[in-house]
Amino acid sequence: MNNLWLALEGAWHVLLAGIILGAGLPAIFALGLRSLSYGTGKDADDPLHQPHLIGKIGAVVCFSLVIGAIGLGIAVIVAHGFGVKLSFERFIPGF
Amino acid sequence: MPPELVVLSLVVVTALAFDFTNGFHDTGNAMATSIATGALKPKVAVTLSAILNLIGAFLSVEVALTVTNAVVRIQDADGAPRPELIADGGMGLLLIILAGLVGAILWNLLTWLFGLPSSSSHALFGGLIGATMLGLGADGVKWVGDGTKLDGVVGKVILPALLAPAIAIVVASIGTWLVFRITRSVAEGFRDRGFRLGQIGSSSLISLAHGTNDAQKTMGVITLALIATGSWTNLHAVPFWVKLACAIAIALGTYIGGWRIIRTMGKGLVEVCPPQGLAAEASSASVILASSHLGFALSTTHVATGSILGSGLGRRAAVNWSVAGRMVIAWVITLPSAGIAGAVTWFIGHSVGGLLGALLVFAILLALSGVMYVYSRRSHVDHKNVNDDWVEDVTDRQLPVRTH
Numbered sequence: 001m002n003n004l005w006l007a008l009e010g011a012w013h014v015l016l017a018g019i020i021l022g023a024g025l026p027a028i029f030a031l032g033l034r035s036l037s038y039g040t041g042k043d044a045d046d047p048l049h050q051p052h053l054i055g056k057i058g059a060v061v062c063f064s065l066v067i068g069a070i071g072l073g074i075a076v077i078v079a080h081g082f083g084v085k086l087s088f089e090r091f092i093p094g095f
Numbered sequence: 096m097p098p099e100l101v102v103l104s105l106v107v108v109t110a111l112a113f114d115f116t117n118g119f120h121d122t123g124n125a126m127a128t129s130i131a132t133g134a135l136k137p138k139v140a141v142t143l144s145a146i147l148n149l150i151g152a153f154l155s156v157e158v159a160l161t162v163t164n165a166v167v168r169i170q171d172a173d174g175a176p177r178p179e180l181i182a183d184g185g186m187g188l189l190l191i192i193l194a195g196l197v198g199a200i201l202w203n204l205l206t207w208l209f210g211l212p213s214s215s216s217h218a219l220f221g222g223l224i225g226a227t228m229l230g231l232g233a234d235g236v237k238w239v240g241d242g243t244k245l246d247g248v249v250g251k252v253i254l255p256a257l258l259a260p261a262i263a264i265v266v267a268s269i270g271t272w273l274v275f276r277i278t279r280s281v282a283e284g285f286r287d288r289g290f291r292l293g294q295i296g297s298s299s300l301i302s303l304a305h306g307t308n309d310a311q312k313t314m315g316v317i318t319l320a321l322i323a324t325g326s327w328t329n330l331h332a333v334p335f336w337v338k339l340a341c342a343i344a345i346a347l348g349t350y351i352g353g354w355r356i357i358r359t360m361g362k363g364l365v366e367v368c369p370p371q372g373l374a375a376e377a378s379s380a381s382v383i384l385a386s387s388h389l390g391f392a393l394s395t396t397h398v399a400t401g402s403i404l405g406s407g408l409g410r411r412a413a414v415n416w417s418v419a420g421r422m423v424i425a426w427v428i429t430l431p432s433a434g435i436a437g438a439v440t441w442f443i444g445h446s447v448g449g450l451l452g453a454l455l456v457f458a459i460l461l462a463l464s465g466v467m468y469v470y471s472r473r474s475h476v477d478h479k480n481v482n483d484d485w486v487e488d489v490t491d492r493q494l495p496v497r498t499h
Contacts, residue, residue: 002242007254010245010391014382015262017389022381023270026293026374030277033289037281066293073300073384078154 025066032062098450099184099324105457106189106320109196111344114313116203117215118148118348123357124399125301128372130481131361134294137478144302145350151306152342160330162315165251166220167227168235174330176323185323190444191226192320193453197460198222198437202429204467210355211425214394219312220252221433226441252430259393263382263401270374271409278370290369297376304383305395310345314338354476362485363418365407375406
């Protein structure tokens with residue numbers, strides 16, 4: 001039964017990290033898109049649509065967060081391959 | 096040329112063939128949703144995925160020599176083959192590995208023929224377990240490990256397979272719900288263009304992670320065979336040519352693209368739109384990366400399929416449960432089926448014995464693969480018709496006839 005307990009413990013950690021990154025990042029990406037269409041709403045489909053300045057700033061912040069997180073993800077893959085473990089204690093609580 | 100070396104060559108070729116099927120079986124995990132939403136053109140998608148798999152395979156320099164230790168006892172803890180298995184020049188061990196690989200390839204091809212995504216790692220483990228059970232007896236299989244860590248067939252294969260889709264469904268449905276909620280007021284065309292761009296990034300990340308995770312399994316198996324025959328002695332490294340060959344094999348397989356499986360995943364389960372596709376892919380990428388980082392390895396296939404299902408549930412889209420049900424059945428029977436195939440193959444090879452037995456096993460692999468390939472031509476799925484509307488029972492090869 002020890003296997004079951006260990007598996008549930010592992011699954012719980014993966015679920016937590018998955019929700020924070022796998023659901024959180026798309027949400028931030030979505031916020032960026034919404035920000036880009038700020039002030040225009042349904043008119044954003046207009047090819048001449050120019051995003052509002054505040055919307056642009058918000059979008060840059062959101063997309064930078066997402067790109068940064070993906071960069072971190074690639075760093076994890078690479079570091080893992082070279083036998084280095086990155087520590088995420090300060091980013092993701094509970095590990 | 097001594098017979099061991101001939102058999103060794105057969106094992107290496109068969110292992111690379113398995114790696115190739117691993118590639119095309121799993122293209123859909125990364126690219127199915129991007130192809131379905133039109134984020135990437137089919138050919139562009141498989142090319143991108145292949146390149147990233149190639150790069151990923153090289154990034155994984157971690158030694159994967161002990162890959163079989165998860166489920167069978169043919170190696171020591173440090174990766175050396177058990178001495179009694181290589182007393183005869185390695186033939187005994189080589190036949191177990193060869194039969195296991197043949198079982199895995201045959202199962203991968205059969206599930207591909209039916210357009211079902213099933214885990215290639217499960218197929219590999221199943222084949223090895225089957226061949227080991229006959230070769231060494233049931234004691235040769237590590238069922239539960241010693242309890243100090245997740246180990247054995249139960250801990251490394253069965254429990255992760257049960258939990259992976261559940262985790263992915265939860266993550267993807269939350270993500271999908273959130274992105275639709277947040278972009279509710281955004282014009283649809285603008286929204287979809289944005290999410291399609293995002294999808295390129297998320298599916299690329301899955302491809303990269305796949306290359307790092309899966310190619311090294313084959314590298315481990317080939318290196319084990321080399322050690323068994325004394326052709327390689329370093330337990331802490333994989334020969335460079337093995338790494339290169341495995342990377343190329345998995346990339347080629349990915350490029351060929353398992354179009355049947357891509358089609359099932361992208362069109363068969365739920366109708367996928369760009370925001371949902373991004374949520375599904377982000378869920379897959381994060382769950383796969385988090386699980387391998389935390390040492391709780393999950394099958395890419397189970398995670399990707401779970402994510403697609405979850406993304407459908409998250410926006411309350413209609414899920415095609417009959418296709419989902421067939422997939423679940425395929426998952427459940429993958430391990431035992433590949434096991435039976437591996438066991439039968441080992442039995443045939445062992446009964447004939449020696450070099451001739453190994454050659455016969457290889458001939459069986461070629462013949463059955465050929466039959467399945469010919470059968471697949473009856474209803475061709477490729478990059479041109481991969482996105483056609485889903486017709487139920489397409490897996491029974493009733494594809495609509497294309498008139499142009």
